[in-house]
Amino acid sequence: MFDNVAERYDLTNDVLSLGQDRRWRKEVAKAVDARPAQKILDLAAGTGTSSLPFVQAGAYVVPCDFSLGMLRVGKERNSWLPFTAGDATRLPFKDDTFDAVTISFGLRNVQDTDAALREMYRVTKPGGRIVISEFSHPTWAPFRTVYTEYLMRALPPVARAVSSNPEAYVYLAESIRAWPDQSGLADRLTKAGWSKVAWRNLTGGVVALHRGFKVHS
Numbered sequence: 001m002f003d004n005v006a007e008r009y010d011l012t013n014d015v016l017s018l019g020q021d022r023r024w025r026k027e028v029a030k031a032v033d034a035r036p037a038q039k040i041l042d043l044a045a046g047t048g049t050s051s052l053p054f055v056q057a058g059a060y061v062v063p064c065d066f067s068l069g070m071l072r073v074g075k076e077r078n079s080w081l082p083f084t085a086g087d088a089t090r091l092p093f094k095d096d097t098f099d100a101v102t103i104s105f106g107l108r109n110v111q112d113t114d115a116a117l118r119e120m121y122r123v124t125k126p127g128g129r130i131v132i133s134e135f136s137h138p139t140w141a142p143f144r145t146v147y148t149e150y151l152m153r154a155l156p157p158v159a160r161a162v163s164s165n166p167e168a169y170v171y172l173a174e175s176i177r178a179w180p181d182q183s184g185l186a187d188r189l190t191k192a193g194w195s196k197v198a199w200r201n202l203t204g205g206v207v208a209l210h211r212g213f214k215v216h217s
């Protein structure tokens with residue numbers, strides 16, 4: 001599916017999120033607290049757009065994804081990034097490799113969420129952190145109603161106009177509705193071994209930013 005939308009993926013994001021995606025990415029960068037000399041894994045990085053804020057902060061970033069189509073477009077746009085092909089549930093990295101691991105709008109798409117959370121834990125150094133940015137569920141009921149209408153009615157026709165594969169955006173709406181809420185995802189993180197798990201809502205809960213730490217062993 002991502003191979004098919006790769007070419008117009010970044011443009012479609014901007015349009016469908018009404019430009020909010022740029023703000024969400026800035027918040028992810030703050031939560032990761034990327035600094036020079038740090039090694040960061042950006043998992044399910046797609047075209048690498050989610051990796052750029054960490055490069056700007058001076059960190060060494062490895063964008064990893066299993067869609068060769070997304071990686072190819074990423075390589076065309078950001079050729080200096082060390083794009084790596086890999087499956088989130090069987091990461092091609094040694095234990096305790098990264099200071100931080102992050103995944104933006106990717107975890108919902110991974111078939112085995114819990115396996116990916118455990119793999120991200122394995123490759124993180126003790127003391128390191130995980131930051132997940134993912135669509136979630138607005139907390140204020142009236143806003144949730146309006147947002148659900150947007151997802152189910154407005155988004156598919158807009159996607160038909162902008163995207164090369166509108167079906168992918170029907171999947172987007174359905175997968176967001178089926179995704180666990182903020183506390184449900186926090187529980188999954190804790191079960192995978194992460195400590196001090198907390199989250200913060202962005203745009204009223206349209207997106208949730210989850211953070212956790214790998215305690216020193």
Ligand SMILES: C[S@@+](CC[C@H](N)C(=O)[O-])C[C@H]1O[C@@H](n2cnc3c(N)ncnc32)[C@H](O)[C@@H]1O
Nearest residue numbers: 002044045046050065066067087088104106110
């Ligand atoms: C919505 S895109 C997110 C891309 C990027 N992180 C961003 O914020 O724009 C989701 C990505 O997850 C990747 N993905 C899904 N399952 C994966 C898996 N098991 N292993 C690696 N990447 C995966 C897809 O190939 C796709 O590029």
